[in-house]
Amino acid sequence: MTDSPPRAQPLAGLRVLDLSRVLAGPWASQILGDLGADVVKVERPGSGDDTRAWGPPYLQGADGQATRESAYFLCANRNKRSIAIDMASPEGQQQLQQLAAQADIVLENFKTGGLAQYGLDYASLNALNPRLIYCSITGFGQNGPYAARPGYDFLIQAMGGLMSITGVPDGEDGAGPQKVGVALTDILTGLYATIGILAALQERRHSGLGQHIDTALLDVQVAALANQASNYLVGGVVPRRMGNAHPSIVPYQSFPTADSDMILAIGNDGQFARFCQVAGHPQWAQDARFATNPQRVAHRSVLIPLLRQTTVMRTTAEWVSALEQADVPCGPVNRLDEVFADPQVQARGIQVDLPHPLGTVATVASPVRLSATPVQYRRPPPLLGQHTQEVLHDWLASQPADPSQSTQLAQATS
Incomplete structure (x- = not known):
């Protein structure tokens, strides 16, 4: 009996053009990359994704000195290649349209209608590539009275009701609404965007056509209220802040305790x-x-x-x-140092150290555990523009693949 050949990762062969930045969009594209897709992250020359500057802390290089790679950026951008293209220039727009014509998925989180001026909106790219799955992530969605507003996680936690049920109860010391300690609405939006993309990929197998996915932070936040929203809709009672207590289960x-x-x-x-x-x-x-x-x-x-x-x-x-x-x-109730020292966390291999051009970067493993086609950590979070020439060659065959040029460009744009 011979062993079966290894199976390809679930999304191997799919191309993702990622125009998103900050957290919700990059979280979705990182999941797609973890599952095997070729994710190309498009960044502004010179500055890149906003989160590259969101520090300290920054990655420590091999010499022990801090680099310009922020921990925030590193958390959401592994398994991607970075290209630096100016979409405001005619040349940049043409290159991005050519890349989109070769892509299976485009992911973006610009303001509603913001990419139309560059010819990178869904209607324009669908005309070039009818099989394209185009996922938009915005604060409030593509329609409605708030559609043109910018949306940020903190704002949406407030507007979507999460802060009204989070924090110390009224009448106690420290009472008042509180945000969750991580940008949870962004993370959940990234997950819902990924689910939508996977559903559209499955549907495309039957129709041969792509579609537009409209994902809004506000929609996601209200949906994620789960039983609290149902308690209000069914019971007619507005939930209140209860600290760490549960509205329906005691204790x-x-x-x-004596020590904590x-x-x-x-x-x-x-x-x-x-x-x-x-x-x-x-x-x-x-x-x-x-x-x-x-x-x-x-x-x-x-x-x-x-x-x-x-x-x-x-x-x-x-x-x-x-x-x-x-x-x-x-x-x-563990601190983060206690979390990563926990024997169960260590047994599950939740910390993954990846070699990086500037040293070694510690990342948190994907929680998706597939028995036959597991997540592979193929690439560390990229340097800004590190793969521009490489991607243009791979996707467009327009320029020779020259690693030295990619390195020089990354240094010039970082």
Whole structure:
């Protein structure tokens, strides 16, 4: 019996022309690159993607000195090639149109209608390449009264309701709306954009035609409210900020311990009964006020202080050890240094170190685990314009591939 030949990555052979910058668009194109697509990132000569300047911190070079490659840029741009083209110039527009004619996917996050002046909008490029899948990412979408407005993650977290349900409850110290500690709306928009692109690719197999994907940060943020949005639509009650507590499950929040904090994520009555046994208060599970989740929710104000008085009697490690043995979901509140030192994180290989032209760059692995066609980390995040001549040759056969020219151009434009 002979071994089967290795299978190609899922998106191998697909070409992505990435006109996006900052986070939502680059996050989507990085996923496509991780899955095997040839992603070409188009950047402004001289400055490049805005996030290249969003530091410190910056990558440390082999000599230990900081480079001009920001950590922010590095997080969302591996498995791509960078070309530096001025789309405001007639020559640049012609080159980009030629590249789009050879592409399977164009990804952009300019203001609505902003690329029409360059002949790079969907209508113009669809005329050149009817098979093209064109994904637009904007703050508010291609239509509606806000369509022309710029949209940023922080703004959309506020307008889309996320900040109204995030933060310390009213009446407590530090009360007020809070944003999430990472640009979550951008990340989720990148994921939804990727899903839309994959769906359009599947449909193209039947029709032979591409289509326009309209992805808006506001749409994504409202959709991602999930049960909180449903609670309002079904129950008619506006959700409120509850800190780390859950509106429908108790106890499901953080609790102080003797040395730090821990999370209890008790999702059913059996788990609660087992917690009570470990905590030395089995009677709580028999108390009519606490025996079922609806009753625990109704009597939250009584139960939570009792739990807090108990959890402070042991350290986080002691609680986690005892509760894990009882099959009660719990865990520490880790700092990022503790996250990357966690044995489970290390066992899963979540940190991936890639060789970079300026040294070594540490990245976070893709969470997509495919058994037969796994993600490959083929390229580190590129230098600005590093692959201009190479890409023009590969896609257009218009210029000879000369690595030395690519290096010189990258140095000239970085």
